[in-house]
Amino acid sequence: MPRTLLTESQTHAEDGVRLLSSRVDKAITDAMEALRTRDMRLARAVVEGDAEVNEQRYALEEEVLQMMATQAPVASDLRESVSILSIVSDLERIGDHAEGIARIAQFLGDDPVALTEPDLWVMAQRVQRMLRESIESFLERDESAARATCDLDDEVDEIYDRIHRHVIQQLAGLPHDAREFDAYTHLLWASHNLERIGDRATNICERAIFLVTGRLEEINVSRY
Amino acid sequence: MAEPGTSGQKAGGVVTIAPDERPDLETPRDEPAAERRGSDLFEEIEDARGAVRHELDAEIALELRGLSVFYGSFMALDSVSFDVPKQEVTALIGPSGCGKSTLLRCFNRMNDLIPTARMEGSIMFEGRNLLDAGIDSVGIRRRIGMVFQKPNPFPKSIFANVAFGPKINGYKGDMPALVEESLRRAALWDEVKDDLDKSALALSGGQQQRLCIARAIAVQPEIILMDEPASALDPVATLKIEDLMRELAEDYTIIVVTHNMQQAARVSSYTAFLLAGEERTGRLVEFGPTQEIFTNPTDRRTEDYITGRYG
Numbered sequence: 001m002p003r004t005l006l007t008e009s010q011t012h013a014e015d016g017v018r019l020l021s022s023r024v025d026k027a028i029t030d031a032m033e034a035l036r037t038r039d040m041r042l043a044r045a046v047v048e049g050d051a052e053v054n055e056q057r058y059a060l061e062e063e064v065l066q067m068m069a070t071q072a073p074v075a076s077d078l079r080e081s082v083s084i085l086s087i088v089s090d091l092e093r094i095g096d097h098a099e100g101i102a103r104i105a106q107f108l109g110d111d112p113v114a115l116t117e118p119d120l121w122v123m124a125q126r127v128q129r130m131l132r133e134s135i136e137s138f139l140e141r142d143e144s145a146a147r148a149t150c151d152l153d154d155e156v157d158e159i160y161d162r163i164h165r166h167v168i169q170q171l172a173g174l175p176h177d178a179r180e181f182d183a184y185t186h187l188l189w190a191s192h193n194l195e196r197i198g199d200r201a202t203n204i205c206e207r208a209i210f211l212v213t214g215r216l217e218e219i220n221v222s223r224y
Numbered sequence: 225m226a227e228p229g230t231s232g233q234k235a236g237g238v239v240t241i242a243p244d245e246r247p248d249l250e251t252p253r254d255e256p257a258a259e260r261r262g263s264d265l266f267e268e269i270e271d272a273r274g275a276v277r278h279e280l281d282a283e284i285a286l287e288l289r290g291l292s293v294f295y296g297s298f299m300a301l302d303s304v305s306f307d308v309p310k311q312e313v314t315a316l317i318g319p320s321g322c323g324k325s326t327l328l329r330c331f332n333r334m335n336d337l338i339p340t341a342r343m344e345g346s347i348m349f350e351g352r353n354l355l356d357a358g359i360d361s362v363g364i365r366r367r368i369g370m371v372f373q374k375p376n377p378f379p380k381s382i383f384a385n386v387a388f389g390p391k392i393n394g395y396k397g398d399m400p401a402l403v404e405e406s407l408r409r410a411a412l413w414d415e416v417k418d419d420l421d422k423s424a425l426a427l428s429g430g431q432q433q434r435l436c437i438a439r440a441i442a443v444q445p446e447i448i449l450m451d452e453p454a455s456a457l458d459p460v461a462t463l464k465i466e467d468l469m470r471e472l473a474e475d476y477t478i479i480v481v482t483h484n485m486q487q488a489a490r491v492s493s494y495t496a497f498l499l500a501g502e503e504r505t506g507r508l509v510e511f512g513p514t515q516e517i518f519t520n521p522t523d524r525r526t527e528d529y530i531t532g533r534y535g
Contacts, residue, residue: 002463005470005490069518070489 006077009067013084014139016060020091021135023053025128027098028197032124034105035190046102053095057088064088079214083207087138090200094131097193097200104186104193111183117166120187123159123194126152130201138208146208149201150219156198163191275305275508276522282309285447285477286331286354290345293326293335299505300326303345306496306511313469313478315492315514317485319534322498323506324481328449330354331479332368333361366393369440373452375432377424377439382407382416385424385435389443402442409475410438411468430461437468441476448472450480454487466491485530489518497526 027046034043064084067073073081130152137146167184174180202219210216286308293301301323308314316324326335333354335341347354354364366389377385386403395402403420407413412434416427424435433453440448450469454462469478469491482488488495495518496511510517510526521527528534 002460002467004467066515066519070515072486072489 003071006067006071006073009063009071010077010080013060013064013067013081016056016063017084017087017091017135018139020053020056020060020088021131023049023056024091024095024098025131027053027095028101028124028128028131031098031101031105032121034102035108036121038105038108038110040106040109043102043105047099047106050095050099054092057092057095060088061085076211079211083138083211087135087204087207090203094197094200097197100193101190104190108183108186111179117163117187119159119163119166120191120194123156123163123191126156126159127194127197127201130156130198131204134201134204134208138204138211141208141212143209143212146205146212147219150205153198153202156195160191160195164188276510276526277306277508277512282312284308285310285349286479287348288345289348291327291330291347291355292344293323293330294340294342294344295338296340299503301330302505302507304498304506304508305345306508308477308479309494310477311473311475312493313473313480313491314494314496315488316479316481316496316498317483317488317529318498318506318509319500319529320483321504321506322500324496324498325451326506327498328451328479328481331447331449332365332370333359334365334370336361366443367445368447368449369443369445370449370451371433371436371440371453374456375429375436377427377432377435379423379425381421382424382427382435383420386438386442389439393443403438406438406442407435409441409472410434411464411471412438428461430457430464433457433461433465434468437465437472441472445476447477447479450478452481452483455483462487489514497521497523497529499525499529 027049030042031046033039034046064081068078068081071077130149133145133149133152136142137149167188171181171184174184206217206219209219284307288307289305291301291304292299304323304327316327318324329335330343330347331354335343343355345355349368352359378388380388383400383403386406387399390397390399390402404413404417407416412431415431416422416435424432427435433456437448437453453469454465457465466487469480472478473493480488480492492514494512495514497509497517498506499509500506510521510523512522517526518530521530525534
C-alpha cells in the first residue's frame with residue numbers, strides 16, 4: 001500500500017511512454033509504406049500526425065515534472081522519472097525522423113527509382129525492432145535485454161554503409177543532368193533517418209541500463 | 225452573516241443531538257441567514273490583501289470570506305478568503321506562527337475554547353455561516369471532526385475508543401459493525417481485529433493515530449481536520465497516514481495543517497500558503513492546485529518558502 005499515489009503516477013507515466021512509442025513505431029511503418037507505395041495520403045497523415053506526437057511528449061513531460069515536484073521520488077523512482085524525461089525526448093525525435101521519411105515520399109511522388117533498394121526496408125525493420133525492444137527493456141528493467149538491443153545497432157550501421165556505397169556508385173555512373181540525382185539523394189536521406197532512429201533507440205537502452213544499475217554509460221558509439 | 229463587531233459572541237449553548245439524526249446547524253434563536261456575499265466583495269478582499277487565488281473547478285465544502293481572527297487585540301489572521309473543495313485533501317502550509325493552525329481551528333469552532341478569541345468574516349458550510357453566534361459548536365464538531373498532532377486515544381479499549389463518539393451521540397445501530405467499518409476505513413482493522421478489547425495505549429504511535437482517525441470517522445463527519453497528523457510518527461507510519469488521507473478523501477473533505485512541505489505536496493490536491501508579516505499577523509499568500517503551487521507558484525514568497533529560501 002505505501003506510496004499509492006507515487007506508484008499510480010509512475011504506472012500512468014509508463015503507460016504514456018508505451019503509447020508514445022507505439023505511436024512513433026506506427027509512424028515509421030506508415031512512412032515506409034508511403035515511401036514504398038507512394039501513397040500521398042498516408043504520407044500526409046504521418047507528417048500531420050507528428051504535431052500530436054509532440055503534444056503527447058510535452059504532456060508526458062509535464063506529468064513527470066509534476067510527479068517529481070509533488071512526490072519527491074528518490075533512488076530508482078528518481079532514476080525512472082529522469083529517464084522518462086530523456087526517453088520522451090528521444091521518442092519525439094524518432095517521430096521527427098518518421099516524418100522526415102514521409103516528406104521524402106512526398107518529394108519523390110511517383111518517381112520509381114528509390115523502390116529498387118530492398119536494404120532500406122530491412123533497415124526499417126531492424127530499427128523498429130530496436131525501438132520496441134529498447135522500450136520493453138526499460139519498462140521491464142531488463143539490463144541484459146537493453147545491452148543486446150544496443151548490439152543490433154551494428155547491423156543497422158552496416159546496412160546504412162551498404163546503401164551509402166550503393167548510392168555513391170549509382171550516382172557516379174549517372175550523366176550530370178540525370179533526373180535520378182534527386183531520387184538517389186532522397187534515398188540517402190531516408191536511410192539516414194532510419195540510422196538516426198537506431199541511435200535514439202540506443203539512447204533509450206542506455207536509460208534502461210541506468211535505471212537498473214544507476215550508472216550512465218555510453219553503450220555503443222555509432223559510427224555516424 | 226456576521227458583521228464585524230458582532231461576531232465575537234460565543235456560540236449558543238449545547239444542543240442535545242437526537243439519536244441517529246444529523247444535528248441541525250441552526251438553533252431556533254438564530255437570525256435568518258443573510259444572503260451570501262457575492263464575488264464583488266471577494267475581488268475587493270483579494271485586491272486589498274494581494275492573495276493569489278485560483279478559481280476552483282470543484283464542489284465547495286467550505287467558503288471562507290474575509291476571515292479574521294483576533295486574540296484580544298492581537299490580529300492572528302487577516303481577511304483570509306478561499307474555497308475548500310469537497311472530497312479533496314487541502315493542505316495549509318506556512319512557517320511557524322503564520323496562523324495555519326488558528327485557521328484550522330476556526331473550521332470547527334475550536335477557537336471558542338480560547339476566551340479572548342474573536343472571529344470576523346464568514347465560513348460558509350452548507351449555506352450557513354459557521355461563525356454565526358447561533359451555530360451549535362458541538363454539532364459542528366460532529367460533522368467536522370479533528371485529528372491532532374499527538375495521537376490521543378482514550379485510556380480505554382480499542383473498541384471503546386471507536387464506539388465512544390457514536391455512543392454519546394446516541395447511536396442505536398449495530399455498534400460492532402460501525403466499529404469494524406470505521407477501523408477498516410482507517411486501514412487499522414486487519415492489525416487490531418483480534419485485539420479489540422486490548423488497551424488502545426498498547427498500540428504503536430502510528431496505529432494510535434489511525435485509531436484516532438477511526439474514532440473521528442465513526443461519528444460520520446463530512447470534513448476531517450488534521451493538525452500535523454504525522455509529525456509525531458516515523459517515516460513508514462507517516463506514509464501510511466498519507467496514503468490513508470488520500471483514500472479518505474474519496475468520502476470526506478480533508479484539511480491538513482503540516483510543517484512538512486513535501487507531505488503537503490505528496491498528499492494534497494490543493495494547497496493554501498500562509499505567511500505572517502512583521503506584526504505577526506497571518507495572511508493568505510496563495511491558494512491553488514498543489515501541482516501548480518509546487519511546479520510554478522504565482523507569488524515569489526511561495527516560491528521562496530517551498531524552495532527553502534525563506535527567512
